[in-house]
Amino acid sequence: MVTFVDQVQLHLQAGHGGNGCVSTKREKFKPLAGPDGGNGGHGGDVVLVADTQVTTLLDYHRRPHRIAEHGGFGMGDNRSGTKGADLELSVPVGTVVKSAEGETLADLSDPGTRFIAAAGGQGGLGNAALASAKRKAPGFALLGIEGWSGTVSLELKTIADVALVGFPSAGKSSLIAALSAAKPKIADYPFTTLHPNLGVVQAGEHRFTVADVPGLIEGASDGKGLGLDFLRHVERCAALLHVLDCATLEPGRDPLSDLEVVKRELGAYAVPEGQTPLLERPQLVALNKTDVPEARELAEFVRGDLEAQGYRVFEISAVAHAGLRELSFALAEIVEAERAHRLESEQTHERIVLRPKAVDESGYRVVTEGGTYGTIFRILGAKPERWVAQTDFTNDEAVGYLADRLQKLGVEDALVKKGAVAGSTVVIGPGSGVVFDWEPTVTSAAEVQMGARGSDLRVDQNDRRTNHERRSTYHDRMDAKSEAREELEREREAGLWESEQ
Numbered sequence: 365m366v367t368f369v370d371q372v373q374l375h376l377q378a379g380h381g382g383n384g385c386v387s388t389k390r391e392k393f394k395p396l397a398g399p400d401g402g403n404g405g406h407g408g409d410v411v412l413v414a415d416t417q418v419t420t421l422l423d424y425h426r427r428p429h430r431i432a433e434h435g436g437f438g439m440g441d442n443r444s445g446t447k448g449a450d451l452e453l454s455v456p457v458g459t460v461v462k463s464a465e466g467e468t469l470a471d472l473s474d475p476g477t478r479f480i481a482a483a484g485g486q487g488g489l490g491n492a493a494l495a496s497a498k499r500k501a502p503g504f505a506l507l508g509i510e511g512w513s514g515t516v517s518l519e520l521k522t523i524a525d526v527a528l529v530g531f532p533s534a535g536k537s538s539l540i541a542a543l544s545a546a547k548p549k550i551a552d553y554p555f556t557t558l559h560p561n562l563g564v565v566q567a568g569e570h571r572f573t574v575a576d577v578p579g580l581i582e583g584a585s586d587g588k589g590l591g592l593d594f595l596r597h598v599e600r601c602a603a604l605l606h607v608l609d610c611a612t613l614e615p616g617r618d619p620l621s622d623l624e625v626v627k628r629e630l631g632a633y634a635v636p637e638g639q640t641p642l643l644e645r646p647q648l649v650a651l652n653k654t655d656v657p658e659a660r661e662l663a664e665f666v667r668g669d670l671e672a673q674g675y676r677v678f679e680i681s682a683v684a685h686a687g688l689r690e691l692s693f694a695l696a697e698i699v700e701a702e703r704a705h706r707l708e709s710e711q712t713h714e715r716i717v718l719r720p721k722a723v724d725e726s727g728y729r730v731v732t733e734g735g736t737y738g739t740i741f742r743i744l745g746a747k748p749e750r751w752v753a754q755t756d757f758t759n760d761e762a763v764g765y766l767a768d769r770l771q772k773l774g775v776e777d778a779l780v781k782k783g784a785v786a787g788s789t790v791v792i793g794p795g796s797g798v799v800f801d802w803e804p805t806v807t808s809a810a811e812v813q814m815g816a817r818g819s820d821l822r823v824d825q826n827d828r829r830t831n832h833e834r835r836s837t838y839h840d841r842m843d844a845k846s847e848a849r850e851e852l853e854r855e856r857e858a859g860l861w862e863s864e865q
């Protein structure tokens with residue numbers, strides 16, 4: 365049986381950002397005329413677009429792996445890399461996007477809505493862009509960032525253009541079987557249909573989908589019978605076809621009162637905000653079982669009343685396949701009108717672009733972890749992690765630039781506060797990340813010397829020399845030299861060395 369909810373896992377890879385370029389401009393009499401390495405291009409996004417022309421997720425069942433284009437590398441002579449093209453994937457209107465963990469990321473219920481499911485990686489800056497007054501000719505460039513890759517799931521709740529509604533045993537399943545290739549279970553007892561069935565109907569040039577849903581009884585909008593389930597499925601169909609049983613022998617039932625009951629239930633059902641109430645959607649009436657003589661009479665009898673209520677009425681027999689052609693063309697007509705209407709509102713409405721939840725760019729935190737070889741200080745945050753990804757660790761200048769950036773962000777002070785000392789193991793990013801032996805720069809060295817609050821370096825001996833220590837021994841040595849020089853001066857002045865001159 366075709367189930368109503370269609371689901372597929374999509375494996376996405378957004379484009380990687382291109383690397384920035386290191387290049388030096390060369391002119392005839394000026395061999396080193398400044399940096400001119402261009403920036404890398406950004407990687408392309410994978411974008412899901414809600415498209416009224418698409419009705420199933422079948423395409424993604426067949427090809428679940430999708431990759432957007434990578435950004436081009438920067439080049440010399442200030443040439444930027446090309447931006448990777450976005451990959452647009454059309455999905456049916458009503459598709460719900462969920463993360464691998466099952467969290468809802470986006471509900472593409474409005475035609476034309478775009479959702480960036482996988483964001484492309486940022487291109488790296490070239491050395492021209494990294495030049496500054498202080499750093500006139502950078503010998504490094506930033507690497508491009510990898511594009512997002514991962515799995516999202518798509519769920520489609522509505523695929524049907526038309527929902528068949530009516531009492532149990534009115535012949536809805538029989539009708540969908542007669543109109544399409546669907547093979548639902550058909551039987552002579554109420555609630556034969558427990559799950560909706562879908563059928564594709566071809567009427568001349570037109571093609572549309574019909575959903576056969578469980579029968580509806582009085583009180584369905586309160587949850588009686590299979591009520592709410594049923595109504596939830598109707599919720600996403602554009603048009604309704606009332607299937608009325610003209611051959612029922614149950615006391616107190618006839619096509620007109622059946623329709624009243626069904627309409628009451630439809631009217632009592634609250635659709636989600638922004639959606640058309642069920643009874644305001646286009647509706648047709650089919651009077652079924654007209655192969656039974658009494659039913660045919662009854663149908664002719666109530667027809668006028670229904671038309672007076674404004675319905676287009678079709679007398680049909682699902683079993684005898686009578687009146688079906690006319691009915692299917694009439695359905696095609698309202699489906700087409702509905703699609704055209706949606707397309708129009710799609711064009712007049714501003715495109716909504718949904719973005720993945722913004723990561724907190726500003727923040728970072730330092731956490732400590734106990735390891736076999738002592739405490740590990742882990743720096744987590746979007747910015748520092750991206751900076752690490754941009755760094756070419758084979759290039760000392762690039763590593764120095766990273767250190768500068770981290771320091772400006774205040775990472776050093778945060779490390780000191782957490783109790784890091786020179787030589788502590790510092791990891792940036794989750795997992796094995798990038799590991800450093802921390803060497804504090806001079807600004808925070810005074811604090812490092814004193815140690816973090818609550819610790820005493822005289823007790824917690826750390827035999828690694830800090831930069832500051834190195835520096836102070838250096839200064840000591842320099843001081844010793846200058847002292848010696850001064851002494852020499854003094855001695856000279858005292859005339860001790862005069863004999864040599």
Ligand SMILES: Nc1nc2c(ncn2[C@@H]2O[C@H](COP(=O)(O)OP(=O)(O)OP(=O)(O)O)[C@@H](O)[C@H]2O)c(=O)[nH]1
Pocket residue numbers: 530531532533534535536537538539549550551552553554555556557558577578579580652653654655656680681682683684
């Ligand atoms: N004579 C006659 N019987 C029909 C016709 N359409 C359906 N039936 C019979 O009516 C009974 C119920 O048909 P279904 O198609 O299962 O009805 P349903 O509306 O899907 O019922 P639920 O799934 O319970 O809501 C079956 O025994 C069918 O054979 C018809 O056009 N003529």
Ligand SMILES: [Mg+2]
Pocket residue numbers: 536537538549550556557576577578579
């Ligand atoms: Mg049925």
